[in-house]
Amino acid sequence: MSDSVAHRQLAPEPEEAFGLDAAFVDEIAALLRADNRVRVKELVTDLHYADMADLLERLDSQDRQLLIETVRDNFNADVLPELAEAVRDQVMEALGFEDFAAALSQLDSDDAVYVASKLSASEREQIAARMPQEARLSIEQGLAYGENSAGRLMQREFVAVPNYWTVGETIDYMRSGQALPEKFYAVFVVDPRNRPQGMVELSRLLRAKRPERMKDLFDQDVEPVALDMDREDVAFFVKQRNLVSVPVIDKSGRLVGQITIDDIVDVIDEEAEDDILKLAGVRNSEVSSLYNAIISTANSRFPWLAVNLATAFLASGVVGMFEHSIEKLAALAVLLPIVAGMGGNAGTQTLATAVRALATRELDGSNAWRVMSRELFVGMINGLLFAAIVGVIAYFWFDDQLLAIAIASAMFITLTVAGLSGIVIPYALQKFGADPAASGGVFLTTVTDVVGFFSFLGLATLILL
Amino acid sequence: MSDSVAHRQLAPEPEEAFGLDAAFVDEIAALLRADNRVRVKELVTDLHYADMADLLERLDSQDRQLLIETVRDNFNADVLPELAEAVRDQVMEALGFEDFAAALSQLDSDDAVYVASKLSASEREQIAARMPQEARLSIEQGLAYGENSAGRLMQREFVAVPNYWTVGETIDYMRSGQALPEKFYAVFVVDPRNRPQGMVELSRLLRAKRPERMKDLFDQDVEPVALDMDREDVAFFVKQRNLVSVPVIDKSGRLVGQITIDDIVDVIDEEAEDDILKLAGVRNSEVSSLYNAIISTANSRFPWLAVNLATAFLASGVVGMFEHSIEKLAALAVLLPIVAGMGGNAGTQTLATAVRALATRELDGSNAWRVMSRELFVGMINGLLFAAIVGVIAYFWFDDQLLAIAIASAMFITLTVAGLSGIVIPYALQKFGADPAASGGVFLTTVTDVVGFFSFLGLATLILL
Known part of the structure; x- marks a missing residue:
């Protein structure tokens, strides 16, 4: 923002040029609490609807309600689609069904359908009953299409x-x-x-x-x-x-x-x-999570952690198979985090690349074999390099040649498998109609942990004990 | 694509309506190898430039060169900005500097600057020497602006x-x-x-x-x-x-x-x-990686794995501090993967949410404290739940009440720290001008591993041994 002159020529606004100023949010909050509604109205009257939405999101729920009361008479309906879901629910409560229905009727059909789609069935009924027939029908038609369909996204107004x-x-x-x-x-x-x-x-x-x-x-x-x-x-x-x-x-x-x-x-x-x-294992519904309540956020993250717990116990079971080896040589336990960490990270690199490539259609049937063999080789090359590095470090740390050989071999096997799984798992999931981003990570770390622990502890037991 | 009639009315094209058909790519490849240039020309002549770019990317490098030879005389310059970098380099080689410079001169200024920015200095010099002065100057001006600046992105043509x-x-x-x-x-x-x-x-x-x-x-x-x-x-x-x-x-x-x-x-x-x-620890430059060579891909993934190896040894060092405890009770080693896995996963959930919120400006100074205390509570709630679950399972598995208490306490501590670190680390990185997405993960898993292992093995040593 180097040139303030040119800025002032255009729309002068109370907030920072790009995004809301934290000081401005604090000022509004203070004025609302001091019940200085006239000044608040002055300050927010020229706000762009997107900035007004930001402002509503930034305020705490009490101030949010006060602000809605203050602007109720000239509430800009365009604010609604811009709001995070949890905030919009509160705004609806503060506005009441009557005013909310009036605002919804003013929106373009695609925006109105979007907002309505986020309401509960009973809320939707209450609000529909208060809308003019034409707007109501247009929303009902839009909602009849599948959630991720073109019909849901489209705007009925065109030339x-x-x-x-x-x-x-x-x-x-x-x-x-x-x-x-x-x-x-x-x-x-x-x-x-x-x-x-x-x-x-x-x-x-x-x-x-x-x-x-x-x-x-x-x-x-x-x-x-x-x-x-x-x-x-x-x-x-x-x-x-x-x-x-x-x-x-x-x-x-x-x-x-x-x-x-x-x-x-x-x-x-x-x-x-x-x-x-x-x-990262965060559920879709949590997208605008910053404004969700603590309990519902904790709740939304629980399932993924529970799945991970199950796979962690699987990995742990593999370690349990070798409990006697560990009793004899505790150094094995010391090196476990290295096997698990490296396998998981190498696999995740490939997985993220694959998920993006699937999303952008760069990876499909026409090049799947080529890409898979490529990732296999990438995994093998880094597997060899890290086998050497880890082997040397382990040798000097524990002064044990055979232990060094065991960890080095396990490192090569794990990184090779990680590279291949990182591409095969998401591709297979997509082929079978599952979401590669949502479930790829669990499968992947299960594979890398199990393969990593089994190869390291198994080899160590074979050659050392 | 439910209505083929309406489709045929508009542009009939040789490939699938959306994205290239794998069979079409194979057909072109076969025709190129059979040296049937006339038929290839017929098939690709009406391709949209974006589809032509896709086709070039899907072919292997030998067929790619043959295709360039075939379409050289009416090569559509608009294909160039759409290509992955590694593929564009090959296309440039196949076209030669003369034809590549001619193509570049035909592009809109923003596209020409983008393509030129990806060339090496010597290539750029070779090509600039073959371009008309006006186009050359416009590219030089564009390149004078910072890589991520508005100047680099803008188009000089406007009304x-x-x-x-x-x-x-x-x-x-x-x-x-x-x-x-x-x-x-x-x-x-x-x-x-x-x-x-x-x-x-x-x-x-x-x-x-x-x-x-x-x-x-x-x-x-x-x-x-x-x-x-x-x-x-x-x-x-x-x-x-x-x-x-x-x-x-x-x-x-x-x-x-x-x-x-x-x-x-x-x-x-x-x-x-x-x-x-x-x-996921994949370097930025690898964005269009599917077309990169194996060696350069392996090379680009190496640094992150090396950083992770260093932090894995740190975690491993913490385990090493308790080698004697593990010698006495190998069950400790068996439970280690659970502590590490759960801490890392819980932290990653928060980290991904925070990175997105920072990118979309939903998280900033005005709500940082509120969001952090929220994540702390979310971590504590899930920490309590999983402490109970893991404690009960460990009790029945190892029939050891004190071991169950140790893992349950460690689980609560680790998930609480994971939740808080998942938001504090990316926020602090951004404050200090670092990229929260790029380095957040390393810091985070180091913290969760070290805290998890130390609390579990430390508590177990205190109360059990």
């Missing part, structure tokens, strides 16, 4: 013109101020049966002369997506083709909506977040 | 009009076919000194009447970004405000370029990938 229209007719139509969406990036061209034939981006439209025909301006690379297509597939396609919007069609091929780039940005963000958290 | 112009004048200017960018989403409005005063999205422009003045159509929420702003900050801002483009200004406030939503999509994607891979 479509017949294929025989000219550029001039299209522009005149838009100027006539018919019910157009708030923002749009392209005009769809449809045949007489309302099936999309192509899409003309606005920059293309603006460059064209008035008498040119819309059907001559098509972008050839645009294909419509079906209502039930997975949103990840839609995001992949839009990103791949650098599009700003895609038409959505129903079973008979008719244009029923559009999905725009700003929704795709959210999908990409959420899917990446999903993968990162699932790999 | 700007004086603030006193009307909508009609603006549209006429665009129709006159001046040097406009290939695609654009908004028109910037500038003052006489070329400082941006606002931005008018094209949908707004198209809805307005011809005599309306551009300065009355401004979007108030748009602020320009400085050339040296971090690209993550730009992405955050654009996403937060649901923008399609932002103006970029130099130190004197003059408009020098724009950053568009499609670049932002790439930034979001790359940053998420970075975080996920760094958390």
